Amino acid sequence: MVWGRGAVDMKYMDAMVLSVVRAWARAGVRPRRDIVVAFTADEEASAEDGSGFLADRHADLFEGCTEGISESGAYTYHAGGMELYPIAAGERGTAWLRLTAKGRAGHGSKVNRENAVSRLAAAVARIGDHRWPLRITPTVRAAIEELAALQGVETGFDTPGFDIDALLDRLGDTRSLVEATVRNSANPTMLDAGYKVNVIPGHATARVDGRVVPGGDEEFAATMDRLTGPDVDWDFEHREVALQAPVDSPTFAKLRAAVERFAPEGRTVPFCMTGGTDAKQFSRLGITGYGYAPLKLPRGFDYQALFHGVDERVPVSALHFGVRVLDHYLKTA
Structure with a gap:
């Protein structure tokens, strides 16, 4: 080694x-x-x-x-x-987010219906619990079809009531190559609020690691608007394109x-990366x-x-x- x-x-x-x-x-x-x-x-x-x-x-x-x-x-x-x-x-796009909740600062012993920490925590919980809809790109479909063919599994992509989770179960251990790339995703990763236990802060922030499949940008932004709600603002801290x-x-x-x-x-089989590489930046030069x-x-x-x-x-x-x-x-x- x-x-x-x-x-x-x-x-x-x-x-x-x-x-x-x-x-x-x-x-x-x-x-x-x-x-x-x-x-x-x-x-x-x-x-x-x-x-x-x-x-x-x-x-x-x-x-x-x-x-x-x-x-x-x-x-x-x-x-x-x-x-x-x-x-x-292929690579999913990068969508690193900063969430900011504003509220009314005050004493920790008082009733406060405008608690920034509570507002942020609720938004973060909604994001963490969200089940993103299926969005299979050509690269991911090709990967699943080749993995399925190697194992004698029918994919059933075009059949009524197609169940991606059932198909992934039939792929056994090979599912880990594709399961994270059949949807957008957003994982809360950082929280920052307050400086003293008996002081309600006026604002609270969080970071979310979002990843977006090719063609999933509008869905991602609309979903973040809905999940964060009216009391939490969000913006892109870092954003890069998805690739195929x-x-x-x-x-x-x-x-x-x-x-x-x-x-x-x-x-050999094709697959889509869950994250990203320098290929994103070089794609701006027309490099595949x-x-x-x-x-x-x-x-x-x-x-x-x-x-x-x-x-x-x-x-x-x-x-x-x-x-x-x-x-x-x-x-x-």
């Missing part, structure tokens, strides 16, 4: 890319077309100082670029006795082929992004659980696999 903070998110991809281009330089290998390698900061926050800065102020560095690959895809996902390699062909990339394109076919060349026992940072992982290695943890690590053999896949794909891209 290679251990270290950021080993899986996503220094391992940095190391593999550098290994590939260094080997090319030593051997005099020239790819079929120009490949731009960009290392960016700030992806975990707004990306304003990383990919956003590059896209907005240095677009010329990416002139002619049509596709990009980055994190969170083509890693081994063991489920249902299968060895899957999900390739990201074609899964029937020559690019996606080559991404599949490169993985399956070195993992013939595996099966795919999540593709290949790793071949042993059964029992919980890759997703290591993100942002204190014991991040990646198997050396997985890095060797990823370098071979990237080398092959980039030479044929």
